[in-house]
Amino acid sequence: MLMPFIIIGSIGLLVLVISLVVGDVFDHFEIGEGALSGTALGIAAVVFGASGVFTTSSALDDVWVYVIAAALALAAYVVALLFIRKLAASSDGAPVNAVGLTGVSRSPITPAGGEVSLDGPQEIERRLAYADAPIPEGVRIRVVEHSGTRVKVVAD
Incomplete structure (x- = not known):
């Protein structure tokens, strides 16, 4: 029961590290105007794996373990995506002209x-x-x- 969560969490960690070191791996795809982010997907997969491992130890049915893990992963994806968009919008990189200051x-x-x-x-x-x-x-x-x-x- 733990193995799917460990595998998905590990893949998510790998995607997250690659996205942070190399850059977002999905930048080249125009899917939903930035709705797909490697960093956010990595975070969601790590949250899915970790929450699945933690909820497996409870007395819940297997279906509920997957539902809880998927819901937490979806919430983590949305929060991470919103945070990434806000950071991208705030760092335009355009130099400010200091003449007159x-x-x-x-x-x-x-x-x-x-x-x-x-x-x-x-x-x-x-x-x-x-x-x-x-x-x-x-x-x-x-x-x-x-x-x-x-x-x-x-x-x-």
Whole structure:
């Protein structure tokens, strides 16, 4: 009775690991606009296997063990899929243009470089910066040019 749950749970764990290491294995298929996810399927299969193993020890009939395991696996799939979609929607990967943002120099800034903290809504870390004229640490700055990960600043 335990063997089907162990096999399906193991396959789910393998699919989950492959999806996390290599990337989602079902990304290339256009099934239901993203309704199929290798990560979510792996999670569902692992939940099916684990819940089947745990409920087998109860005094339930075999049919109810499968029904409970399938219901928990379906719930896990839906929750995982919703979570994956929310994460994918929040990480668009588009770089934000920092021109016009203000901030503070965190180190002396020269034409060779320095660091600034910017006041933008998505700015949580320091950025590498450079300036035509030296700017001392602690001075309010404004970004006038954005190139890759570096910004060109002037004293504000």
